[in-house]
Amino acid sequence: MIKQAIQQISGFKYIIDSLNILSSIGRKQLLSLPFLTEKEDVERALAETETACKIVNARENEKPLSMLLTKLMQLRDISGTIQVLSTENVLNDIELFEIKHFALLAKSIREYVTELKITFIDIPSLTTVIDTLDPEKKRIPHFYIYDKYSSVLASLRTQLNRMTANKSDEKDIEPIRFQAQRIEDEVRKNIAQQLFPHVQALSQALQEVARLDIVLAKAIKIKELGLCKPTIGDNETSYKGLFHPEIKNALQQQNKEFQPVDISIPMQPTVITGANMAGKSVLLKSVALAQTMAQFGFYVAAQSATIVPVEQIVTSAGDGEDELQGLSSFAAEMLRLNTTIDNTYKGIRQLVLIDELARTTNPAEGKAIVCGMLDFLIQHNIQSLITTHYSIDIPCRKLRVKGFTENRNNETITISNINSFIDYSLEETTEKEVPHEALKIAEILGVDKDILERTKKYLKK
Amino acid sequence: MPFINNILSHRSVSIVGLEKNTGKTETLNYVLHRLQKMDTQVALTSIGVDGEQTDSVTRTPKPEITLFEGMIFVTSEKHYLKRRIVSEILNISNDRTALGRLITARAQSTGKVILSGPSDTAGVKRLIDEMGQFGVQTTIVDGALSRLSLASPAVTDAMILATGAALSANIPQLVRQTRFVQQLIQLPTVESALAAKLQSLNSGMWAIDAEGNVHDLEIPSVFLLDRREKDIFRFGTRIYVSGAVSDKLLSFLRIQNRNVELIVNDFTKIFVSQKEFNSFLKSGNSIKSVTRSKLIAVTINPLSPSGFLLDSDTLREEMKKALGVEVYDVRKMSNSMDIQ
Numbered sequence: 001m002i003k004q005a006i007q008q009i010s011g012f013k014y015i016i017d018s019l020n021i022l023s024s025i026g027r028k029q030l031l032s033l034p035f036l037t038e039k040e041d042v043e044r045a046l047a048e049t050e051t052a053c054k055i056v057n058a059r060e061n062e063k064p065l066s067m068l069l070t071k072l073m074q075l076r077d078i079s080g081t082i083q084v085l086s087t088e089n090v091l092n093d094i095e096l097f098e099i100k101h102f103a104l105l106a107k108s109i110r111e112y113v114t115e116l117k118i119t120f121i122d123i124p125s126l127t128t129v130i131d132t133l134d135p136e137k138k139r140i141p142h143f144y145i146y147d148k149y150s151s152v153l154a155s156l157r158t159q160l161n162r163m164t165a166n167k168s169d170e171k172d173i174e175p176i177r178f179q180a181q182r183i184e185d186e187v188r189k190n191i192a193q194q195l196f197p198h199v200q201a202l203s204q205a206l207q208e209v210a211r212l213d214i215v216l217a218k219a220i221k222i223k224e225l226g227l228c229k230p231t232i233g234d235n236e237t238s239y240k241g242l243f244h245p246e247i248k249n250a251l252q253q254q255n256k257e258f259q260p261v262d263i264s265i266p267m268q269p270t271v272i273t274g275a276n277m278a279g280k281s282v283l284l285k286s287v288a289l290a291q292t293m294a295q296f297g298f299y300v301a302a303q304s305a306t307i308v309p310v311e312q313i314v315t316s317a318g319d320g321e322d323e324l325q326g327l328s329s330f331a332a333e334m335l336r337l338n339t340t341i342d343n344t345y346k347g348i349r350q351l352v353l354i355d356e357l358a359r360t361t362n363p364a365e366g367k368a369i370v371c372g373m374l375d376f377l378i379q380h381n382i383q384s385l386i387t388t389h390y391s392i393d394i395p396c397r398k399l400r401v402k403g404f405t406e407n408r409n410n411e412t413i414t415i416s417n418i419n420s421f422i423d424y425s426l427e428e429t430t431e432k433e434v435p436h437e438a439l440k441i442a443e444i445l446g447v448d449k450d451i452l453e454r455t456k457k458y459l460k461k
Numbered sequence: 462m463p464f465i466n467n468i469l470s471h472r473s474v475s476i477v478g479l480e481k482n483t484g485k486t487e488t489l490n491y492v493l494h495r496l497q498k499m500d501t502q503v504a505l506t507s508i509g510v511d512g513e514q515t516d517s518v519t520r521t522p523k524p525e526i527t528l529f530e531g532m533i534f535v536t537s538e539k540h541y542l543k544r545r546i547v548s549e550i551l552n553i554s555n556d557r558t559a560l561g562r563l564i565t566a567r568a569q570s571t572g573k574v575i576l577s578g579p580s581d582t583a584g585v586k587r588l589i590d591e592m593g594q595f596g597v598q599t600t601i602v603d604g605a606l607s608r609l610s611l612a613s614p615a616v617t618d619a620m621i622l623a624t625g626a627a628l629s630a631n632i633p634q635l636v637r638q639t640r641f642v643q644q645l646i647q648l649p650t651v652e653s654a655l656a657a658k659l660q661s662l663n664s665g666m667w668a669i670d671a672e673g674n675v676h677d678l679e680i681p682s683v684f685l686l687d688r689r690e691k692d693i694f695r696f697g698t699r700i701y702v703s704g705a706v707s708d709k710l711l712s713f714l715r716i717q718n719r720n721v722e723l724i725v726n727d728f729t730k731i732f733v734s735q736k737e738f739n740s741f742l743k744s745g746n747s748i749k750s751v752t753r754s755k756l757i758a759v760t761i762n763p764l765s766p767s768g769f770l771l772d773s774d775t776l777r778e779e780m781k782k783a784l785g786v787e788v789y790d791v792r793k794m795s796n797s798m799d800i801q
Contacts, residue, residue: 076553094538094564097550144549144569157547157570161530164571177545 002033002296008315009292010285014246018225019217023075025206026213033214036295037311037349043232045297048120050229052219053299055116068112071105072213078102079206086199090185090192097143099195099202100133104141106205113212121215123208124201132194149187156180218298227299230290233306237291237351237383238264241303244286248301251419259424260303263287263399265351267308269377269384271392272426274401275437279424280387281317283401284353287385288315291351308383310351314340317355330360337373344380352377352384359389366390393432400429404437413444464758464787465495467619468599469503473589474621474757475604475614479642482627484762484791486524489603491794492621497529504565504592506535507576507603508585508612525573526603532568533595535588537561537577546572551595556584563588565595576603582613589617606729613752615727620646620754623791624780625762630769632776639759640783641735645728648750656751659724662703668696669724675701686713694719701751705730708737714746721746727753758787760794 006013021027036042055061081095091099103126110123130139135148147154156179163173221227225245241260248258261283274280290300294307316336343350357373358366367390374394377384392398402423413421439459443452468474476492478485496503505528528534528546536544538561547569554563558580579585589600604614614620622642629635650656658675659667666678676696680686686693693700694717701724702710711733714721723741725731727750731738742748759780763771773790780788 076555092542093550094541094553097553101553142549142551142567144547144566161570 001031001035003031005035005292005296009288009313011244011246011289012292014249015221015225015289015293015298019214019221021213021217022069022072023077023210023213025075025077025079025210026072026217028077029207029210030214033296035292036297037309039232039234039309042295042297042307042309046229046232046294046299048215049218049222049297049299051118051120052215053222055118056216056219057223061116064112064115068109068116069216071109071112072209072216074105075209075213076102077206079203082199082202082206085192085195085202088192088196090188091195092188093144096133096188096191097141099129100143101141102202102206103129103133104139106209109209109212118212121208121212123205123212126198126201126205129195129198129202132191145184145187149190150183153180153183153187156183222299225301227293228302228304230294230300230302230305230307232294233308235308236264236266237287237306237308238262239287239290239300239302239305242283242286242290242305243301244282244289245301247282247285256419259422261286261424261426263426265383265385266397267383268381268397269352269374269386270397270399271374272385272387272399272401273389273429273434274387275403275435276389276441277418278401278403278422280401281355283424283426284315284317284355284385284387287351288313288353308351309349310383311349312343313351313353314343315353315355316357328360330358333358333360340382340384341376344376344382350382352382352386354384354386356387356389363390367392389434391432391434398429398431399426400431400435401426403435404440415445418444464621464789465492465499467757467787468492468496468601468621469499469501471599471617471619471755471757473600473602473617474619475508475602475617475754476621476623477604477606477614478623479606479639480624480628482762482766483623483625484760485603485623486526487762487791487794488621488623488760489601490527491791492601493526493528493532497532501598502531502533502596504533504535504595504597504600505576505603506578506585506588506600508578508580508605508614525575527571527573528568529571530568533565533592533597534568534574534576535563535565535578536574538564540575540577541566544572544574546570546574548572548574552591554588554591556587565591567595578602578612580612582616585612586616613727613729615646615729615750615752615754617754619757621758621760622646622756623760623762625791626765626769626771627762630765630771632771632779635771635776636779636783637735639780641738642728643756643784643786645731646754646756648725648728648748648753650753651724651749651751659701659703659726659751662701664703666693667701667703668693669699669701670696686710693717698722699724701725702730705732708733711737711741715741715744718744723748724751725749726751756784756786758789759784760789760791762791764792 006016021030036045056065076098078098081098084095085091106123106126107130113121113123133143135146147157156176160173160176160180240262242263243258243260251258272280290302290305291307291313293300295309316333340350340352358369370388370390370392371394374386374392374396378396402425405421405423439452439455476485476489537558540560541564548566549569550564550566552565556563556579560577563578579588585602592600602614602617622639624635624639629638655669655673666680668676668678670676678693698719699722703726706725714723723746725748761776761780763773763776777788777790
């Protein structure tokens with residue numbers, strides 16, 4: 001469910017929060033959207049999003065669309081009232097008003113849906129519901145127990161009005177009022193009986209308008225964030241111009257640019273190396289985010305993308321400390337490896353994204369852990385990305401972040417402009433050795449010279 | 462009666478009782494009775510202590526108000542379902558009160574309802590604005606004056622005060638007390654740009670500097686004032702107090718001898734004795750308010766709950782002379798209702 005994904009996937013909350021969902025029922029449904037794991041389901045959801053995008057972006061739709069959005073804004077969540085009705089309870093005037101208000105709104109939304117040719121939204125006709133609650137056929141969303149419901153009630157009311165006007169004794173008025181109230185109750189009971197067969201239709205209408213609200217909000221956001229529709233594939237996930245919207249936005253506010261990256265992730269492990277600050281963690285986060293978005297039926301943050309749906313995205317960042325459970329960062333990380341291994345034995349399709357495995361322990365054992373894990377992943381052909389600073393000599397697919405570029409104009413590199421001297425793009429490599437740029441970066445970051453000198457001495461040894 | 466026209470010339474009017482049994486409900490019922498003959502759309506709501514079902518002071522049930530066909534009223538879900546009137550629901554608000562959401566409805570017959578409305582000032586304001594969509598010309602608010610209430614009747618454009626022997630059984634004293642309330646209601650207001658800034662501040666004490674900038678004095682409660690006396694004037698002597706103003710605060714500010722301009726949100730925030738109020742002003746200080754209302758009439762109930770009856774004509778005369786607004790006797794008003 002989306003609720004968990006919001007907590008686990010970096011940058012996904014940013015996307016969800018940026019959606020302008022207009023109704024409370026839409027917001028409620030959004031939070032329980034399922035994570036789609038089957039190819040057909042993801043494709044259908046994406047196709048709906050695509051249709052919505054075309055509708056939202058067509059200029060001639062501007063007016064009916066804005067009318068439709070206004071209607072969505074007026075929606076109330078009447079699921080509680082539908083629930084009351086579904087148990088064959090008699091509804092009070094407030095609940096009847098809610099149903100009438102909703103039914104009229106759903107009818108008008110349905111008309112706009114037809115006009116805009118939003119074919120995948122199926123709001124059932126609620127004409128019988130409306131007729132039941134609108135005996136005077138005024139089609140305005142007001143409600144009371146109308147005189148039309150019962151001629152006896154009408155005449156009792158007339159009598160009551162006359163008595164009040166003539167200032168009759170309250171003792172004489174009270175029995176008449178009581179009679180009128182009993183007939184009103186009778187009418188409410190009849191109405192509930194007439195409405196009961198439509199519980200299903202009302203419920204479906206409510207779900208469908210909520211779905212409409214969400215898909216339109218998605219479509220509107222897609223253009224703004226520059227997202228693309230991914231192709232759903234079987235063999236390889238790949239991105240051209242992959243980016244992370246939240247980080248991109250944060251950089252933009254500091255007048256910096258986010259450099260999009262191209263990457264392919266075949267159904268086997270890939271080791272990613274690169275200097276510190278070369279964007280390895282952001283890369284993994286972007287991959288996790290894009291995969292998540294696609295499987296919730298969103299477009300993804302890239303120029304183009306092909307995605308293989310999985311049943312689970314397993315992410316592990318070395319700094320995921322779990323103090324509350326009394327685990328060190330190392331312990332928490334080791335336990336997370338078990339998830340991947342369990343999934344493998346259960347045959348669960350997974351995308352494994354591990355950032356700097358075993359970096360918090362000694363290099364000798366750390367490196368061995370990486371190799372051991374890698375060995376397992378290779379044997380089982382697990383689609384995975386593993387970043388590391390260790391030199392790995394197991395033969396497997398390796399990518400390297402290009403990292404520092406030449407300082408052509410001999411500019412002064414500082415913390416604030418360092419990003420512009422890094423090339424974040426990836427290249428295939430067969431080298432066993434990892435880049436040794438840690439000291440260079442520490443120097444740029446302004447670490448004390450004394451320490452640097454001492455460090456260099458040790459390095460030479 | 463002329464004051465009915467006066468009511469209809471305002472977008473919102475609250476009716477406020479200065480004490481229990483001063484005839485607020487009679488006044489309200491009288492006004493509604495008169496308004497039924499008018500050709501204008503009115504709406505009615507109430508503000509009170511949130512969640513109050515029975516009167517929190519006297520423990521008596523909240524009175525039912527008689528409404529006439531065509532009138533619009535706003536009340537909570539709970540009280541709506543208890544109504545004794547045929548009425549058509551027009552809208553349900555998204556705001557929640559302790560008694561449920563607020564229902565807007567139109568009376569289809571003459572009948573009785575218990576009114577309960579928004580629990581905070583912003584809610585009352587919003588409600589008055591929303592009434593426009595139903596063609597309402599004037600919204601009448603059954604107001605409460607209470608330290609416990611978050612909603613203030615001062616948000617209405619105009620106000621009717623119900624006063625009487627229940628407040629004081631001595632005519633000069635009753636007139637003086639009512640006159641004092643009028644003085645508070647009609648405090649001079651601050652400039653509108655500043656008012657907009659101050660309106661959003663819900664707690665604490667604030668200073669306004671010469672450029673009109675608002676600074677938090679970081680005094681969590683006026684009761685902790687003494688310890689901060691030195692820096693309270695660091696931004697100048699214009700001070701805004703968002704909460705209640707007590708005698709203690711006024712006398713504290715007065716002895717600083719700095720010609721303070723004290724700003725309050727509205728008159729309902731002032732809980733001070735007349736004596737302290739006067740000496741505060743006499744020592745060269747001033748008090749202004751962010752919102753102010755206009756007193757358009759006073760109704761009197763010469764009968765006290767203990768059975769003491771004041772002379773209606775004398776009281777009315779004296780009151781009118783002191784306040785300069787129309788004064789009506791609620792008991793005579795109810796009699797005139799029966800004749801019609």
